[in-house]
Amino acid sequence: MIVAGDQQLLKQINRMALVRQLCGAPGMSRAGLSETVGLTKSTVSLLVRELMDEGWLTESALRATGALGRRATPLHLDGERLALLGADLGITGLRLVATNLLGVVLAERDEPYDDAADAAACVAQAARALTALAADAALAPRTLLGLGVGLHGAVDDTSGLLHVAPHLGWRNVDVAGLLRASLAGTALATLPLFIQNEAKVAALAELEFSGERGADPLIYVSIGYGVGAGIIVNGRLMTGLYGFAGEVGHTILQQGGPPCSCGRRGCADALIGLQALLDAVHGPRQPAPPEPLQQLFSAAERGDAATLAAVAAAGRHLGVLLNNLWVAFDPMSIALGGAAMRLGEHLVAPARQVLAEYAAATSLAAPAVRTPPFGANSIAIGGAAMARHYLMRPFDGHGVGSYAGT
Amino acid sequence: MIVAGDQQLLKQINRMALVRQLCGAPGMSRAGLSETVGLTKSTVSLLVRELMDEGWLTESALRATGALGRRATPLHLDGERLALLGADLGITGLRLVATNLLGVVLAERDEPYDDAADAAACVAQAARALTALAADAALAPRTLLGLGVGLHGAVDDTSGLLHVAPHLGWRNVDVAGLLRASLAGTALATLPLFIQNEAKVAALAELEFSGERGADPLIYVSIGYGVGAGIIVNGRLMTGLYGFAGEVGHTILQQGGPPCSCGRRGCADALIGLQALLDAVHGPRQPAPPEPLQQLFSAAERGDAATLAAVAAAGRHLGVLLNNLWVAFDPMSIALGGAAMRLGEHLVAPARQVLAEYAAATSLAAPAVRTPPFGANSIAIGGAAMARHYLMRPFDGHGVGSYAGT
Numbered sequence: 001m002i003v004a005g006d007q008q009l010l011k012q013i014n015r016m017a018l019v020r021q022l023c024g025a026p027g028m029s030r031a032g033l034s035e036t037v038g039l040t041k042s043t044v045s046l047l048v049r050e051l052m053d054e055g056w057l058t059e060s061a062l063r064a065t066g067a068l069g070r071r072a073t074p075l076h077l078d079g080e081r082l083a084l085l086g087a088d089l090g091i092t093g094l095r096l097v098a099t100n101l102l103g104v105v106l107a108e109r110d111e112p113y114d115d116a117a118d119a120a121a122c123v124a125q126a127a128r129a130l131t132a133l134a135a136d137a138a139l140a141p142r143t144l145l146g147l148g149v150g151l152h153g154a155v156d157d158t159s160g161l162l163h164v165a166p167h168l169g170w171r172n173v174d175v176a177g178l179l180r181a182s183l184a185g186t187a188l189a190t191l192p193l194f195i196q197n198e199a200k201v202a203a204l205a206e207l208e209f210s211g212e213r214g215a216d217p218l219i220y221v222s223i224g225y226g227v228g229a230g231i232i233v234n235g236r237l238m239t240g241l242y243g244f245a246g247e248v249g250h251t252i253l254q255q256g257g258p259p260c261s262c263g264r265r266g267c268a269d270a271l272i273g274l275q276a277l278l279d280a281v282h283g284p285r286q287p288a289p290p291e292p293l294q295q296l297f298s299a300a301e302r303g304d305a306a307t308l309a310a311v312a313a314a315g316r317h318l319g320v321l322l323n324n325l326w327v328a329f330d331p332m333s334i335a336l337g338g339a340a341m342r343l344g345e346h347l348v349a350p351a352r353q354v355l356a357e358y359a360a361a362t363s364l365a366a367p368a369v370r371t372p373p374f375g376a377n378s379i380a381i382g383g384a385a386m387a388r389h390y391l392m393r394p395f396d397g398h399g400v401g402s403y404a405g406t
Numbered sequence: 407m408i409v410a411g412d413q414q415l416l417k418q419i420n421r422m423a424l425v426r427q428l429c430g431a432p433g434m435s436r437a438g439l440s441e442t443v444g445l446t447k448s449t450v451s452l453l454v455r456e457l458m459d460e461g462w463l464t465e466s467a468l469r470a471t472g473a474l475g476r477r478a479t480p481l482h483l484d485g486e487r488l489a490l491l492g493a494d495l496g497i498t499g500l501r502l503v504a505t506n507l508l509g510v511v512l513a514e515r516d517e518p519y520d521d522a523a524d525a526a527a528c529v530a531q532a533a534r535a536l537t538a539l540a541a542d543a544a545l546a547p548r549t550l551l552g553l554g555v556g557l558h559g560a561v562d563d564t565s566g567l568l569h570v571a572p573h574l575g576w577r578n579v580d581v582a583g584l585l586r587a588s589l590a591g592t593a594l595a596t597l598p599l600f601i602q603n604e605a606k607v608a609a610l611a612e613l614e615f616s617g618e619r620g621a622d623p624l625i626y627v628s629i630g631y632g633v634g635a636g637i638i639v640n641g642r643l644m645t646g647l648y649g650f651a652g653e654v655g656h657t658i659l660q661q662g663g664p665p666c667s668c669g670r671r672g673c674a675d676a677l678i679g680l681q682a683l684l685d686a687v688h689g690p691r692q693p694a695p696p697e698p699l700q701q702l703f704s705a706a707e708r709g710d711a712a713t714l715a716a717v718a719a720a721g722r723h724l725g726v727l728l729n730n731l732w733v734a735f736d737p738m739s740i741a742l743g744g745a746a747m748r749l750g751e752h753l754v755a756p757a758r759q760v761l762a763e764y765a766a767a768t769s770l771a772a773p774a775v776r777t778p779p780f781g782a783n784s785i786a787i788g789g790a791a792m793a794r795h796y797l798m799r800p801f802d803g804h805g806v807g808s809y810a811g812t
Contacts, residue, residue, distance in 0.1 A: 216647075217644070217646060217647070217651065229734075231734075233639040233640055233644050234639055234640040234641070234642045234644065235640070236640045238623070238639050238640065238735070239736075240623060240735060240736020240737070241622075241623070241736050241737065241738045241773075242736055243736070244733070244736040245623065245734065245735050245736040246734065246736075247733045247734070247736070248733060248734050249733075250729075250733040250768075251729070251730040251733055251734060252659070252726050252729055252730060252764075253658070253661070254661060255659070255660060255726060262767065262768045263764075263766075263767030263768045263769070264729075264764050264767050264768065320658050320661060323656075323657070323658055323670075324657040324658060324730065325734075327650070327653045327654060327655075327656040327657055328635075328637075328651065328652065328653070328654050328657060328731075328734060329644070329646060329651050330645075330646020330647050330648055330649070330650040330651035330652075330653070331646070331647065332647045358658075358669075358670050360669075361668065361669030361670050362656075362668045362669045362670065363669070367647075
């Protein structure tokens, strides 16, 4: 319930309502906030003062307008005093960022796993790397607000449990508990923590930091070894009953098509994902990373005909998937990300072409398909975005940032 | 913004928070509401008194527990004093219901259109029929709260405009304006009015009145001449950027498959919908309703082999569509409705079979697929459900029930 008798929660809801308003409309004055948010001017002034003291907000210099009377001072999110941490526990290693409140990267770090097969060791390695990142001189004067972690598999975000990460071979890993245990005694021990699947995290990066704020529905399609999506509907991440929503890699695009790792046939995963491309180019299921992928990207770059034909075929199937997402969600924005974006227009141009053909057939305008601005940092930045997203929504049941630890 | 300075709106939000709480947990006491909703006991008592005076709530008789002190009086939605109206402006005629606050039908009415080709005449006919229904003796002592209308096409619910109803041949019909004009001077002139696509309306019937309360995501797949869906995500109807979300009839299930009325090939519509079945059985595009459909249903009932084969093939494609909705949404509940349900298990059993095969292949449990409890009244009852849904959410921007009229 929103309208709560808990005065502390109510105050935090009101504070964050002001912050969210300034995210979408930077430069508003206290009077403007009062009118828009519906709080009295004195309450707004009080809360803004607190938020400025804590580093959330800052004032611009007054503009000399020459008008009489007290001029309205523009307020903004403060990019200078707070920081967010984001971590991508990837397939072959870690990628970490610290950003300011606006998503600008202040420091970053990436390293291969010491032992990718040992999930607990990888989480402990992430904890060490995060602690080192937090000690980076670039962050020294800042207060850390929260940490968001993206995992390459199915996640229960309410408990921080990773069900399965197929390309890592990890199963039932209590990432929240392991991370809390590894961070005990460090400066990050009590930092609010949020854990979610990589595509969902990257969707939050789009929502919070890419200028796509307010885009709804917003779809981020992640194409790596497999295919997944993070989808924002009605202002929030769609998680589904068991947290599996957005697993669009297992929509059937070709009945009776090639076998998928999930057991079905003709899934998007088996027609579009990098594993499918490796299989198509090299023959059935090779032991994968990292060299086969490099070979695939290199072959595409040097124009190898068989590789380009396989990539173009995958791109056409991607166009079908995009059509199916279009009609099901009527999205305001579709972003494409993931490791397969290294294939660039070899993959994306055929997809756009197929989508454009469908659009022409129906006389409707297809949604724009974008590549996100964050490149290889999409998921790590998404972690920071997720922390900001949930911290700004203290009334939201999801990802309360308080996984109790072990 | 929720936390508003507008005291009337804030009061209405608080009142409806109590009503929503009692929808989900009937029998709560004032003290229980106070604790759950976070309002003081005195505020709850005041608001409950108002809601009882207005007919929203009622008290049960006190239970004699023998305990000392004042006993907690159970509160419920009142089924006796208020009413909701729902209208289904169908393909061949009107179907109207009046329900109580709990969705129990108090009165109903159906009639064929005088002239289905004339959209304005059909809306005027609906206005007359609604006025007659509202005068039904069964409603005499009740206060009407709102009217919800389901239309068989793409709707802009914010303006009440019907973009296109393909099987009626209606285009760009200002249903809200026409209805308001026709109702001017009647007892329904100022009744809050909500207008939406039929599958979306039927999804709201599931959410509000079927015992699926809180099911999220909830998907209602409507199979009539075409295929559409109403989808509830994050507690609200998913409408999409232009109101077209849920048009899953135009997901491609078979690349290069049969041509669809939309211009694409291999859409769910062209593989599953009744028009596709008519085409399959009778040859390409006959002039349709109502006799060809009756013939189709009769042929299936008497076990005509060619008809049953075509229906079973459609059912298998429906299973693929259900798989694709499953992985994209991870729904708590999928309901199947629409005129094609007349084909019963001839259509649904092959769909369940295909879905079960996918589930077995993945070792996951497929979502349950239900047929809704409301039969031919699903959309009309959905209209009543939509009115209750939005009236109970006064902070929601959608369907504010105040289409200004002409």
